[in-house]
Amino acid sequence: MLPRYSALLTDLYQFTMLQGYLEQGMEEVAVYEFFVRKLPPGRNFLLAAGLEQALQFLETVAFSTEEVAWLEQTGRFSPKLLDYVANFRFSGDVDAMAEGTVFFTDEPILRVVAPIPVAQLVETRLINLLHFQTLVASKAARVVLAAPGKLLVDFGLRRAHGAEAGLLAARACYLAGFGGSSNVLAEREFGIPSYGTMAHSFVQAHADEAQAFANFAHAQPGNVVLLIDTYDTEAAAHKVVALALRLAQDGIRIKAVRLDSGDLGEHARKVRAILDRGGLRETGIFASGNLDEFELARLAAQQSPISGFGVGTRLLTSSDAPYLDCAYKLQEYAGRPRRKRSEGKATWPGRKQVFRSYGPDGRMVGDILALEQDRHPGEALLKPVMRGGKRLTPAASLAEARALAAAELARLPEGLRQLDKAAPYSMEVAQSLQDLARTLDRQHG
Amino acid sequence: MLPRYSALLTDLYQFTMLQGYLEQGMEEVAVYEFFVRKLPPGRNFLLAAGLEQALQFLETVAFSTEEVAWLEQTGRFSPKLLDYVANFRFSGDVDAMAEGTVFFTDEPILRVVAPIPVAQLVETRLINLLHFQTLVASKAARVVLAAPGKLLVDFGLRRAHGAEAGLLAARACYLAGFGGSSNVLAEREFGIPSYGTMAHSFVQAHADEAQAFANFAHAQPGNVVLLIDTYDTEAAAHKVVALALRLAQDGIRIKAVRLDSGDLGEHARKVRAILDRGGLRETGIFASGNLDEFELARLAAQQSPISGFGVGTRLLTSSDAPYLDCAYKLQEYAGRPRRKRSEGKATWPGRKQVFRSYGPDGRMVGDILALEQDRHPGEALLKPVMRGGKRLTPAASLAEARALAAAELARLPEGLRQLDKAAPYSMEVAQSLQDLARTLDRQHG
Known part of the structure; x- marks a missing residue:
């Protein structure tokens, strides 16, 4: 199991608001939805990921006796609050898009329905979990589309933002179609195939490069991948050829060489x-x-003759867009839809559903963002996954999510599969939803 | 205590190389140094952070029986390797710059001296820990310099890259001079003051904005900060004024209002x-x-009349530069200096020291990157912190590191304290080091 973080891993305002709600006895049902407000520059779509970790969090979130005692000794909180958190469990309902689903701006990928203190208190970690894997899966999907038929391996652990980022990014990359990760713990935790060979230091520690290659091959006869750019790439390639003859006598095959610097296309051509x-x-x-x-x-x-790639830092930090403009927003309280109107941050109110239509070729042609009870043609993408704090069905496996992501990428309109910014995907806001927004605006006008 | 991650949180190549080293009986002493190759675009300096977590990792890293059993069942590793990791402890020496020290490219902030299998096996997590906090502290230092005299609070947990990133970033921001964090667990773990008020949802859950403000104030009379941009910022400011009169009768003071959208400068002027x-x-x-x-x-x-700022996503993801071009490189093996010459990635060989000089006004004037045994004027920045796997002195407290960072920022040359790219800081490579590099190049020429 992955390390579990304390339920104190949250924003202080969750507790100050909770105290406010409890003081007023405000515990009616609230509806929150998680969505992305804007696509990062240059991006055409997003890939939903992180639901599994979000649901694990909701199933298990609780405050230990020590944590409650710590909150108490800060002197900030009422006995009512301390009593509430001591008994806190997530008891709400969750609807969500399956991991691996393509989605677009303003489309909720997760909805929580629970008494407002419950739904609010889980906000920070829910966002933290959904945001990051969705960020990396969305970036990784572009890498997958850019390199059809190539072996792609995540190499980013060292420069990922901490341990959890390294682990969850390995999962998000694999979900999006990567073949594996350098991360050994990701293999143990998630069954993601791990890949790895040698660092420059291995070559440097030997007095002689050819000797380093020979020693590595004999120590790992089933996994001979030799890093050839420590000194002179092409000179090393010749050493590999010479070594291969000797290794063949022992039945050892050199599976691949690795390039890690310089003009990779140019070196690959020469080395090939x-x-x-x-x-x-x-x-x-x-x-x-x-x-x-x-x-x-x-x-x-x-048409560079490279058969596989290790993609690291820029992928695991999503360096061109290291965050998504996402939110977990109150859309309804006590049966009444709510709408935030802060400048540049207005939201669509109410409980929503996304209906997706497909063309005769199976490709996505357009979505309708509608109220949950609306009926529209197409597939309803948000499905019930948790009721009363319990999962409805066993967790989807990572393999299933990965298969769904592959199918989704295949169903994307051709323009959206390109790296360049395409004409936006068709997303229609249903009349019912537009009417509701107008009505709420008039009430607060 | 923070969750500890399995020692399997590493790159597979650490194990494949280890098998190579053990097979050849290569266990002589290696010297590795961690440094940054290039400053991110627009940056003038870096701030060292993460040493405390790095040392905690080195003090405790070990493989459990279950982890060794898991490695065994992958079928990839020799009995010699499995036996080695079962007994693995970090037994090396570490020299490092104190947390909070300003540093520049090519200057090592940490050196590990240990038998090569030991020094290599800890690489991935060491980089993962040093890179991230240094990344965020370096960004946070710029925020601190840009807002003298303002209360700065880290608000970034939700969009940090996972749980550990949120926690360690709160630490890095506080180290760099922030006043606190929204992150409650960061208060518990690191003693960082936590700050927080209310979300828009709190206002929206109430039928009436003024009522939401009143309820919040009564529930948290000592911490009344009211979020006023949910609907109409200036209208809400008038409600705050009206409410203040009534609250004053109960002895409750409104500490602050919070703006979270629109043109903050313009709104602040009007609200003030x-x-x-x-x-x-x-x-x-x-x-x-x-x-x-x-x-x-x-x-x-x-001269906007804003007294404090919550800085979130762009800081915790270091969004303009979400990674550093850092490395942990072999500089010496078995008493012989080593140099990697891969294109664009050449390193300075040998065990190095950084000597820093200060002018009569106490400001830094220049560094010399030299060999460890060289004698140069100035302060030697790398100091012994661990010998034989044991710390030499008790851990520096976070408060000490924060005080050092403040002193360091004050000692920075004025140009480097600006946000714009300045003329580079003077860093001279000692003749001894240049000679060594040339000698090694000739040997491999």
Whole structure:
């Protein structure tokens, strides 16, 4: 199991508001929805991820005796609040889009229905979990689209933002279509195949590069991938050819070489020629180093002879867009729809549903953002996943989410599968929802 | 205590290399250094952070029986490797710059000296811990410099990259000079003052905004900060004035109002006038919403009447530069200096020290990057912190690191304290180090 964080991992205002609600006896049912307000610049779609960890959080969130005692000794909270958190469990209902579903701005991917103190108190960690995996899965989906047919491996743990980021990003990348991760714990926790070979230090620790290659091959005969850019890439490729002959006598095959610096396309071309001339046509070329979807697309356009990629920092930090403009907003309280109108941050009120239509070729053609009780053609994307704090069905497996993501990427309109910004996907706001927003605006006008 | 992650949280290549080293009996002493190769665009300096968590990791890293069993059942590893990790403890020496020290490119902030299997096996998590806090502290230092005399509070937990990122970023921000965090667990774990008031949902859940304010004030009479931008900011400011009179009868004071949307400078000016006319000269204005150092500098230039800021997403994700080009590189093995020469990634070989000189006004004037045994004028920034896997001195407290950071920011040359890119700080590479690099290049030439 992954480390569980204390329920104190939240914003202080959750407790100050809770005290307000309890003081007034405000415990009627609230509806909150999580959605993204705007696509990051240059992006065409998002991929929902993180639901599994969000539901695990909701199933288990509780304050220990020590945590309640700590809250008490801060002297900030009423006995009513302390009593409330001591007995706190998430008891609400959740509807959500399945992990791996493509979605667009203003479309809720998760809805919580619960007494307002309950639904509010889980906000911070829910956002923290849904935001990050959705961020990385959405970026990883672009990398997958840019490199069809290539082995993609997440190499980003070291520069991910902490341990949990490294682990959950490995999951989000795999969900989006990656083949694996360098992260060993991600294999243990999530069954994600782990990949890894050697660092430059391994070569440097040896007096001789060829000797380093030979030693590595003999120590790992089933996984011989040799890093050849420590000193001179092409010179190292020749050493690999020479070594291959000797290794063949022991029945050891050099699976691939790895490039990690310089102009990867140029080096790959030269190295491929050297390996081919040396009879190593089956030896692949794996590349890493400052890669992202744009670099992969450039290499694909060159028909570069690289068979796989390690994609690290830029992917795991989603460096071109390191956050999503997402929110978890109150849409209804005590049966009455609510609408926030803060400048630039107005929301669509009420409990909503997203209806998606597909063309004859199976591709998505348009969504309707509507009220939950509306009936529209298309597939209703938000489905019940939790009632009264209990899951309705066993958790979807990561393999299922990954299969769904692959199907979703295949169903995307062609323009949206490109890396460049495309004409926006058709998202219609149902008349019923527009009418409701207008009515609420008039009430507060 | 923070959740501890499994020692399996590492890159697979650490194990494949380890198998190589053990197979060859290569266990001589290696020297690795952690440094940053390039400053992010527009940045003038970096602030070292994360050493405390790095040392805690080194003191405690170990593989449990279950973890070793899991490695065994993957079928990938030799009995020699499994036996090695079962008994693994970090037994090396560490020298480091104190947390809160300003540093520049190519200057090591941490050096590990240990048998190569030991020093290599800890690489991934060491980088993961040092990189992230240094990233955020370096960004937070700019925010601090841009808003002198203002209360700064980290609001970023929800969009931080996972739980650990939220916690460690709160620490890094406080170290760099922030006044506190919204993160309650950061108060419990690190003693960082937590701040928080209300969300828009609190206002929206009430039928009437003024009633929401009154209820909040009565539930939290010692911490009355009212969020006034849910519907109409200036209209809400008038409600605050009216409410203040009634609250005064109960001895309750409105500490501040909070703005979270629109043109913060413009709203603050108008709200300040409304509050002042209403006799609320002591009521502060706190602002949040898409803030970063540039926006704070803009507001400061306008002499905006905002007394404090909640800075969130852009800070905790370091959104303009979400990663540092950092490395943990082998600099010496078995007593012989090593140099990586990969294109664009060449490193300075050997065990190094950074000597820093100060001018008559106490400001930093220049650094010398030298070999450890060199003698140069100035303060030697790398100091022994661990020997044989044991700390030499008790951990520096977070308060000490914060005080050092404040002193360091005050010692920065004026140009480097500005947000714009300044002429680079003077960093001289000692002749001894240049000679060593040349000698090694000739050996591999």
